Amino acid sequence: MYTTTVLTALLAAPLALAAPSTWPHISRAASDNVKCPLVLDGRVPANLSKTPTVLDTSNALFNPDYVKGNNLTWSQILQFPATEPSRFDGPSNTAIEVTISDASIFQQQLGFRRAGLQFAADSPQDPSDEGIKTLHFSVKQDPARPLNLTHEYLNIWHEAADYSNNQIQFQIGTLIDNAASKKNNFKILDRAGKQIWTIPVNNKKWQNFAIKLDYTKKYVPI
16 A cells, blocks of 8 residues: 655745745735745656656656655656645646555665655755755645554654755654654744644645744744
């Protein structure tokens, strides 16, 4: 059985919207035309759904080899669900659905399953690790493949270049080190694994998130 979360993600500089507001109850002044420079963009062009094997070799979006089951390709892992666009996708991009199974074993890590997309342009030293950045992403549940929330799911994270820890973690389900945590809530954990924010999962609608990463002061404000 596969489990899934539908997501899109982009990393942007602060103090701006990454896309024009599509919410009817939000108004913006004509002079408030802020442009947000994107550092890393994980939005998937809609036409890629016709040729998903593009992601199996070197491409401009994601690392084709990292991190996934040893004998799987991304065109086998990813699906393109028939759903409305997320907050930042608009008409030009599409949602992707990440699936995991018992074949999702990376290297010899037998204790858990992995299918984690990494930006192709990501590196140990790049502009996404400097100053103040905001990680934007949207998540939606697939009712046909509900998550087994007795397990812990690490959906999105920002890992240190030396692999020593994660600066932030966006999780759902029953946490291994905290069985009392609310399994039906999304949770953001800090570098020490402490929960710093939580919200119930909406099983029907897109949920949009933005996490500010302040490298200057070395903290994540909530």
